[in-house]
Amino acid sequence: MREVRIRDTLSGALQSIDPEHEVGIYACGPTVYSRIHIGNARPFVVFSLFARFLRSEGFKTRLVVNVTDINDKIYVAAARAGEPSAKFAAEMTAAYVSDTDALGVGRPDAEPKATETVEGIVELIADLIEGEHAYESGGDVYFRVRSFADYGKLSNRRPEDMDQGEEAGTAGLKEERLDFALWKATKEGEDTSWDSPWGPGRPAWHIECSVMAEQELGASFAVHGGGSDLVFPHHENEIAQSEAAGRPFAHVWMHNGMVDTGGEKMSKSEGNIFQLKEALNRYGREAVVAYLISGHYRQPLAFGELPMEEAVARVERIRNFFRTQAGPGSGGASPEQQRGGSGETPPDPDSGPARRVEAFRDALADDFNTPRAMAELFELIAEANREDELPGAVEAVSEMVELVGLGTLSSPDGSGEADEGAERLMAERDEARAAKDFARADAIRDELVSMGYEIRDSADGPRLVRR
Numbered sequence: 001m002r003e004v005r006i007r008d009t010l011s012g013a014l015q016s017i018d019p020e021h022e023v024g025i026y027a028c029g030p031t032v033y034s035r036i037h038i039g040n041a042r043p044f045v046v047f048s049l050f051a052r053f054l055r056s057e058g059f060k061t062r063l064v065v066n067v068t069d070i071n072d073k074i075y076v077a078a079a080r081a082g083e084p085s086a087k088f089a090a091e092m093t094a095a096y097v098s099d100t101d102a103l104g105v106g107r108p109d110a111e112p113k114a115t116e117t118v119e120g121i122v123e124l125i126a127d128l129i130e131g132e133h134a135y136e137s138g139g140d141v142y143f144r145v146r147s148f149a150d151y152g153k154l155s156n157r158r159p160e161d162m163d164q165g166e167e168a169g170t171a172g173l174k175e176e177r178l179d180f181a182l183w184k185a186t187k188e189g190e191d192t193s194w195d196s197p198w199g200p201g202r203p204a205w206h207i208e209c210s211v212m213a214e215q216e217l218g219a220s221f222a223v224h225g226g227g228s229d230l231v232f233p234h235h236e237n238e239i240a241q242s243e244a245a246g247r248p249f250a251h252v253w254m255h256n257g258m259v260d261t262g263g264e265k266m267s268k269s270e271g272n273i274f275q276l277k278e279a280l281n282r283y284g285r286e287a288v289v290a291y292l293i294s295g296h297y298r299q300p301l302a303f304g305e306l307p308m309e310e311a312v313a314r315v316e317r318i319r320n321f322f323r324t325q326a327g328p329g330s331g332g333a334s335p336e337q338q339r340g341g342s343g344e345t346p347p348d349p350d351s352g353p354a355r356r357v358e359a360f361r362d363a364l365a366d367d368f369n370t371p372r373a374m375a376e377l378f379e380l381i382a383e384a385n386r387e388d389e390l391p392g393a394v395e396a397v398s399e400m401v402e403l404v405g406l407g408t409l410s411s412p413d414g415s416g417e418a419d420e421g422a423e424r425l426m427a428e429r430d431e432a433r434a435a436k437d438f439a440r441a442d443a444i445r446d447e448l449v450s451m452g453y454e455i456r457d458s459a460d461g462p463r464l465v466r467r
């Protein structure tokens with residue numbers, strides 16, 4: 001087992017993950033008011049693969065990613081869609097699960113929802129009121145920021161630079177501007193509410209994560225993750241809520257950088273590829289995953305057609321490696337060796353390929369440095385391509401791609417064997433796309449997926465591949 005270290009946002013230092021205890025990871029998930037975009041997919045992939053790596057090193061690991069299904073944005077979007085907000089949130093949650101399933105990196109161990117956590121939320125708020133860290137005002141409840149001396153320790157901001165971003169209407173209800181809402185009384189136009197000691201209402205946003213993290217992982221857990229846009233106010237407020245109530249919180253704070261989609265400009269000029277579903281549709285899941293791990297998780301990541309085409313090319317390079325090195329009649333390892341690594345010649349730990357795997361794992365152990373790890377993988381592929389035969393290379397690359405969620409690239413690919421019905425649907429999909437009927441094209445893609453096919457976009461246009 002390697003020493004695994006992560007750059008902690010709170011201390012600024014590299015912190016080791018404790019191998020003696022279960023590694024609880026809590027990562028903030030999406031607010032389900034629309035289809036998720038590529039930016040939401042980044043934390044999902046980063047934390048799923050980080051948990052996978054820890055497990056492969058022998059750490060007992062539990063990953064929790066919540067779903068925020070109570071929120072102002074949901075009320076607004078549901079009203080616009082002409083649907084009850086609970087129904088709308090349930091539909092968007094199902095879409096989120098289906099979109100992230102399609103990433104093929106597995107599901108978190110637990111995915112708690114705000115709507116299923118209200119009881120625990122009410123209890124924590126009551127505790128905070130009892131400890132004079134919170135107060136009721138006009139049916140709302142607010143956290144008294146001044147009562148928590150450590151406030152600001154995560155984001156290192158001065159109070160005058162802090163803005164909770166809450167609606168102007170709450171100003172008259174708060175003792176101080178910096179206080180933030182824990183509970184909101186039901187307002188006109190809101191069609192869901194829960195009973196509480198302060199009247200009917202609903203939880204505000206931050207409190208759910210304090211409660212879910214503790215319910216799923218216990219009061220003191222290893223890693224709290226999320227996008228860097230959540231450092232303030234969301235994570236600052238989670239710390240205040242939990243620690244003010246005397247509950248120790250996360251040991252390490254791990255934040256991923258933002259995906260830069262260029263905002264409106266990109267959505268207009270390049271269609272909807274910032275939507276995860278559309279990016280998956282256009283580039284295939286391997287390219288999307290390869291793109292998301294192409295930069296260090298803490299750095300911002302530029303999104304657009306060019307970086308996606310580069311990811312497609314990298315994926316093709318890996319696929320070609322397996323085709324040529326492991327394909328029939330090649331001098332490389334047999335498919336049996338490739339699958340189980342149980343061929344006649346066990347990998348030599350001193351060989352180039354085995355050392356590359358060690359370097360790959362060392363990079364992941366060092367603040368989860370996926371670009372450095374992938375550089376090892378591509379150097380090994382280049383080396384193997386130069387040689388007639390490089391024993392152990394196929395096994396080594398198989399292990400590497402599996403660790404970063406790209407294991408399907410090492411299996412023989414059954415393209416070209418699609419049956420007639422699938423080929424006909426594929427042609428219909430091409431027509432629908434040409435006519436810009438994307439709803440129809442998506443429906444056909446879903447049908448093909450249910451038939452066991454995947455559409456991969458390559459340099460020669462979309463190809464149908466058996467999953």
Ligand SMILES: [Zn+2]
Pocket residue numbers: 027028029209234
């Ligand atoms: Zn959260």
